[in-house]
Amino acid sequence: MSSGAPATDLDPGEAARQTLAQRRSEQLLSAAAQLMERDGSQSVSMHAVAEEAGVSVGLIYRYFGGKHDLLLAxxxxxxxxxxxxxxxxxxxxxxxxxxxxxxxxxxxxxxxxxxxxxxxxxxxxxxxxxxxxxxxxxxxxxxxxxxxxxxxxxxxxxxxxxxxxxxxxxxxxxxxxxxxxxxxxxxxxxxxxxxxxxxxxxxxxxxxxxxxxxxxxxxxxxxxx
Amino acid sequence: MSSGAPATDLDPGEAARQTLAQRRSEQLLSAAAQLMERDGSQSVSMHAVAEEAGVSVGLIYRYFGGKHDLLLAxxxxxxxxxxxxxxxxxxxxxxxxxxxxxxxxxxxxxxxxxxxxxxxxxxxxxxxxxxxxxxxxxxxxxxxxxxxxxxxxxxxxxxxxxxxxxxxxxxxxxxxxxxxxxxxxxxxxxxxxxxxxxxxxxxxxxxxxxxxxxxxxxxxxxxxx
Amino acid sequence: MSSGAPATDLDPGEAARQTLAQRRSEQLLSAAAQLMERDGSQSVSMHAVAEEAGVSVGLIYRYFGGKHDLLLAxxxxxxxxxxxxxxxxxxxxxxxxxxxxxxxxxxxxxxxxxxxxxxxxxxxxxxxxxxxxxxxxxxxxxxxxxxxxxxxxxxxxxxxxxxxxxxxxxxxxxxxxxxxxxxxxxxxxxxxxxxxxxxxxxxxxxxxxxxxxxxxxxxxxxxxx
Amino acid sequence: MSSGAPATDLDPGEAARQTLAQRRSEQLLSAAAQLMERDGSQSVSMHAVAEEAGVSVGLIYRYFGGKHDLLLAxxxxxxxxxxxxxxxxxxxxxxxxxxxxxxxxxxxxxxxxxxxxxxxxxxxxxxxxxxxxxxxxxxxxxxxxxxxxxxxxxxxxxxxxxxxxxxxxxxxxxxxxxxxxxxxxxxxxxxxxxxxxxxxxxxxxxxxxxxxxxxxxxxxxxxxx
DNA sequence: TATGAATGAGCCTTCATTCAT
DNA sequence: AATGAATGAAGGCTCATTCAT
Structure with a gap:
């Protein structure tokens, strides 16, 4: 884990992008979990998840295939x-x-x-x-x-x-x-x-x-x- | 109204109706239970319950106030x-x-x-x-x-x-x-x-x-x- | 109105039947009118009319062809x-x-x-x-x-x-x-x-x-x- | 952001959205009015309004809370x-x-x-x-x-x-x-x-x-x- | 990448009407 | 003549999903 800049290092732009994607993913997961835990997954609409996460509905579909995927995640x-x-x-x-x-x-x-x-x-x-x-x-x-x-x-x-x-x-x-x-x-x-x-x-x-x-x-x- | 017919006898129509109502009620309850157990009450449509019970959708509402009532029952x-x-x-x-x-x-x-x-x-x-x-x-x-x-x-x-x-x-x-x-x-x-x-x-x-x-x-x- | 029993007189049974039919008709009309006046004909169900008139739903269809007929009447x-x-x-x-x-x-x-x-x-x-x-x-x-x-x-x-x-x-x-x-x-x-x-x-x-x-x-x- | 662009200008997207929303609103209102006038609001289904307006049913509910709201509007x-x-x-x-x-x-x-x-x-x-x-x-x-x-x-x-x-x-x-x-x-x-x-x-x-x-x-x- | 307007299938519920009794 | 259980089409509404921007 020391020196030698591993070949798997990404360039900064790519890293930032990954970071964003990761942040988004966690943000959505967290919002979904919070709502689903409280009300059951069936009672939670994708709009509610989007709102809780502070993003638009469409964005969820960039990170998860759909509601089932989100629940699975x-x-x-x-x-x-x-x-x-x-x-x-x-x-x-x-x-x-x-x-x-x-x-x-x-x-x-x-x-x-x-x-x-x-x-x-x-x-x-x-x-x-x-x-x-x-x-x-x-x-x-x-x-x-x-x-x-x-x-x-x-x-x-x-x-x-x-x-x-x-x-x-x-x-x-x-x-x-x-x-x-x-x-x-x-x-x-x-x-x-x-x-x-x-x-x-x-x-x-x-x-x-x-x-x-x-x-x-x-x-x-x-x-x- | 003479002898022979016990006063406690319900007239046959009334008796049959009670029996029918009871049978229907059990029939619906059983169908609903079976489906709700399997899939969760949210995933079960009233149409599905009706079909499982072999009756029409409308009939459920003669016996139960609605989906919530049915679940409660x-x-x-x-x-x-x-x-x-x-x-x-x-x-x-x-x-x-x-x-x-x-x-x-x-x-x-x-x-x-x-x-x-x-x-x-x-x-x-x-x-x-x-x-x-x-x-x-x-x-x-x-x-x-x-x-x-x-x-x-x-x-x-x-x-x-x-x-x-x-x-x-x-x-x-x-x-x-x-x-x-x-x-x-x-x-x-x-x-x-x-x-x-x-x-x-x-x-x-x-x-x-x-x-x-x-x-x-x-x-x-x-x-x- | 004294003697002479007009030829148009019906035998008592027939008369009673006519009277009943007439009474029923008026009874239904009155119930329907009362409800329709209050709520508009669309908001009044045939069941409501039957209940108001104190008869069964089916009976309405003996006297009127259906809801439209009833409204017309x-x-x-x-x-x-x-x-x-x-x-x-x-x-x-x-x-x-x-x-x-x-x-x-x-x-x-x-x-x-x-x-x-x-x-x-x-x-x-x-x-x-x-x-x-x-x-x-x-x-x-x-x-x-x-x-x-x-x-x-x-x-x-x-x-x-x-x-x-x-x-x-x-x-x-x-x-x-x-x-x-x-x-x-x-x-x-x-x-x-x-x-x-x-x-x-x-x-x-x-x-x-x-x-x-x-x-x-x-x-x-x-x-x- | 330099000169030439008045500060009061809305960004085009926002402006377009407002226009669209207004157009939709009027379009729906007009369709609803036309049908309700003709047949009475009770006889007009939301589906019919949607069809008359050339949109889907669901869209009406983005602009009006429901049928009552629509009538009121x-x-x-x-x-x-x-x-x-x-x-x-x-x-x-x-x-x-x-x-x-x-x-x-x-x-x-x-x-x-x-x-x-x-x-x-x-x-x-x-x-x-x-x-x-x-x-x-x-x-x-x-x-x-x-x-x-x-x-x-x-x-x-x-x-x-x-x-x-x-x-x-x-x-x-x-x-x-x-x-x-x-x-x-x-x-x-x-x-x-x-x-x-x-x-x-x-x-x-x-x-x-x-x-x-x-x-x-x-x-x-x-x-x- | 992100938005949100738009869609439309599907759900719960009601109710005019029928028909066996 | 009278009942009321039963039907099922239709209505209002929701929401997962798509897509043009």
Whole structure:
């Protein structure tokens, strides 16, 4: 990454153009995500997206093939965030399998929280997508949830977790993470993000931890109350 | 008007009309549910509902005020099924708190299974409902999930379950039940209804059971593998 | 009406049936008129008419060919009232041409008042009528306004009225009569039926009376203030 | 940006857009007026308006909020024409009150003639308007008929006209003006615009002129025959 | 690159009319 | 004679998409 001006460098004009295109793309994606998250992709018109982004309708079609493409891009954007942030969080958690699992779950929740309801779009709007887009998303979902499965497997192999159905547990944890934005639906009283994550983590570990390892993670388990 | 004809008899015309109206209503509700579950209520046209039900568009408006009403009716229909079947299942399960809890969870799953994805509409389509409709649904959800909370509380009081956050656990169990129709999204391999229910039950009990009571419910816990 | 049972007498059953049919017809006509007058024929649905009349939709089609026919019947009904009441009023007014003219105008206003806005339907809804229906109405209008023209002509011939364009004056008087239900549109302050008729009569006579005959009709002329 | 280009110049694009918008607006208004006059606003579909204007349905909604708005705009358009042309005609008529009155009446008739039956919509279609729209129209009607009342008052004050009910007379004159497009309904024979105006003016003046001033306006009075 | 006027298919809803009962 | 369930064409309106500028 040092000297030697890589051959891939673009001339300044080209760079500026790329930058603009990139900026536009993000600007549109962000506007679309914000509206779609709030109202569901069906309720959001291209005009609304254009207005939110401060550009004209026509411009959207320069960057995205149409509404379906835009929706797909919004979803892929969220999934990419999983792909980037979850492995990083796991790695940062150190070597202990349980700590890593807790970190992974928390990372999922955080991505979902920062993208609010957008994650919900994944399943909700599947019918608006082309078969190809649907395949892309399914593949990305499997890919981005793989770290979770891996970390569970590690825990089992290390003898810290009971030998459970890895796929099912990963499935459940993803559900609980994705259900965070729905909390206001069920809980009248305020339930903060921290509490939600800690309590769900505690519940999950109560189910997964080998009995004789429970006291090692008392700090994680006791959050449940 | 002499003897022989019970006073409670409706005249045949009236009776037939009631039957017809009921049949129509169910027919329409079923068609609407099927399509809305599959594609989301927004993507389903009234024409499509009519076609699916084998009637004309105009007829729908004799039975439902419009599209919003129809959606609301579909959702309420599911929630009503919860309200009827879950308490019955709990009662039929006998006195043991854990058995009752397992029965309640299974009952939720069964209603959701028999109404396929319709249960999902509840949270998905909230934007399409009137404030009044939304209130109705929220109220019904709280009401119909109350048996689950009650049964958990019983378990805790009986000292069989660990003292957890009842609301949160109920929330999670409902999520797992409602997530059953999504299983095809995450699980490539086939996962039957029985396996799904048994494994989820096992996981849940692993998290909830007091350690010293675990061996009493070994038959429920061992399904997890 | 005593003995002798005229040959035209129907047997009781037939009579009752005729009576029923007649009653139904009037009942429907009255309901239709009431609604159409208030909202315009286009805004009134056949269901609304049926409901107003306390019968089923289907029954209307036994008595009238359809909505157009019903509208036509309502209009003809009003025109018939002109044909019946105006000549009677003129005759009852005696021999004086001016008194007869005033009586004719008043009679028009009264019919229009008792049929409220229905008279307006005549011109308003012409596009809803078949050519044949339109012809019927035009013919009836000419017929029913003939007495007015006659009475004006009498006045001119008698030297009481100035020799004006009879058709135009009749046209104007009909307009003023038909405009009575619109009065609330223009007049904020209350203007009663009596005042309206008297003042319009006074204005008309001011235009029509021969100068040297004015003092004979001072009582009619002075209402104008 | 140097000299030669006046600062007040709009850039061409903006100017063209304004022109286009105005042209479109008039084009749509004219098409709508033409159809609504002929068939009543209720019978005219937006599709028909679009077709008549040679544009697509959707475009109408860029310029008018909907059908109600369109109707309101058509009506307001006529009333605006009154507001512009009537005062101008009165002023151009000079100082004589009677000449001014005649000019005012003629101006009303001319506006109505050039907008054909559109003026009729005012009273006919009140049911299709919002309360707000109705208020707008009533206010405009009062405003635009004020010149007529003023000119009548002037005549009375000058001692040329008899002291009549100003509101009622103005009401009648407006009616006669608005009734011009209905003439084909009542008059089999052809009655030209000139004849109509002259004869109605003559009749009106016959009713309004002070006896001793009649000979001064013999040219206006004698048109009545 | 960017605009936004314009299109037109499609949606929800209404309602005149029919017909089996 | 009377009902009212059922139909389906048509209307008002929206919005994804295109294209001339």
């Amino acid at each position: 919004v979803i892929v954007n969220v999934l990419d965030a999983f792909g980037r942030q979850v492995p990083a969080a796991i790695q940062a958690a150190g070597a202990d399998p349980v700590t890593r699992l807790a970190a992974a779950f928390r990372a999922y929740c955080e991505v979902i929280d920062s993208h609010r309801h957008a994650a919900v779009l994944t399943h909700r709007e599947s019918k608006s997508l082309s078969d190809e887009g649907l395949e892309t998303i399914k593949r990305l979902e499997v890919e981005t949830s793989e770290p979770l499965r891996t970390v569970i497997r590690e825990g089992i192999d290390a003898g810290v977790l009971t030998p459970v159905d890895v796929d099912l547990v990963a499935y459940d944890l993803l559900l609980l993470a994705q259900a965070w934005p729905l909390k206001h639906w069920y809980f009248e009283r305020t339930l903060g993000f921290e509490d939600y994550v800690r309590r769900q983590t505690a519940l999950a570990l109560a189910a997964l931890l080998q009995p004789h390892r429970r006291r090692s993670y008392r700090h994680l388990l006791e959050a449940a109350g | 579909v959702i309420v229909n599911v929630l009503d099924a919860f309200g009827r079947q879950v308490p019955a299942a709990i009662q039929a399960a006998g006195a043991d708190p854990v058995t009752r809890l397992a029965a309640a969870f299974r009952a939720y799953c069964e209603v959701i299974d028999s109404h396929r994805h319709a249960a999902v509409l509840t949270h998905r389509e909230s934007k399409s409902l009137s404030d009044e409709g939304l209130e109705t649904i929220k109220r019904l959800e709280v009401e119909t999930s109350e048996p689950l909370r009650t049964v958990i509380r019983e378990g805790i009081d009986a000292g069989v379950l660990t003292p957890v956050d009842v609301d949160l656990v109920a929330y999670d169990l409902l999520l797992l039940a409602q997530a059953w129709p999504l299983k095809h999204w995450y699980f490539e391999r086939t996962l039957g209804f029985e396996d799904y229910v048994r494994r989820q039950t096992a996981l849940a009990l692993a998290a909830l059971l007091q350690p010293h009571r675990r061996r009493s419910y070994r038959h429920l816990l061992e399904a997890a593998g | 309502v209009i003809v009904n009003v025109l018939d009232a002109f044909g019946r009441q105006v000549p009677a009023a003129i005759q009852a007014a005696g021999a004086d041409p001016v008194t007869r003219l005033a009586a004719a105008f008043r009679a028009y206003c009264e019919v229009i008042d008792s049929h409220r806005h229905a008279a307006v339907l005549t011109h308003r809804e012409s596009k809803s009528l078949s050519d044949e229906g339109l012809e019927t109405i035009k013919r009836l209008e000419v017929e029913t306004s003939e007495p007015l023209r006659t009475v004006i002509r009498e006045g001119i011939d008698a030297g009481v009225l100035t020799p004006v364009d009879v058709d135009l004056v009749a046209y104007d008087l009909l307009l003023l009569a038909q405009a009575w239900p619109l009065k609330h549109w223009y007049f904020e302050r209350t203007l009663g039926f009596e005042d309206y008729v008297r003042r319009q009569t006074a204005l008309a006579l001011a235009a029509l009376l021969q100068p040297h005959r004015r003092r004979s009709y001072r009582h009619l002329l002075e209402a104008a203030g | 058509v009506i307001v358009n006529v009333l605006d024409a009154f507001g512009r042309q009537v005062p101008a005609a009165i002023q151009a008529a000079g100082a004589d009150p009677v000449t001014r009155l005649a000019a005012a009446f003629r101006a009303y008739c001319e506006v109505i003639d050039s907008h054909r039956h559109a003026a009729v919509l005012t009273h006919r279609e009140s049911k299709s308007l919002s309360d707000e729209g109705l208020e707008t129209i009533k206010r405009l009607e009062v405003e635009t008929s004020e010149p007529l009342r003023t000119v009548i008052r002037e005549g009375i004050d000058a001692g040329v006209l008899t002291p009549v009910d100003v509101d009622l007379v103005a009401y009648d004159l407006l009616l006669l003006a608005q009734a011009w497009p209905l003439k084909h309904w009542y008059f089999e024979r052809t009655l030209g615009f000139e004849d109509y105006v002259r004869r109605q003016t003559a009749l009106a003046l016959a009713a309004l002129l002070q006896p001793h001033r009649r000979r001064s306006y013999r040219h206006l009075l004698e048109a009545a025959g």
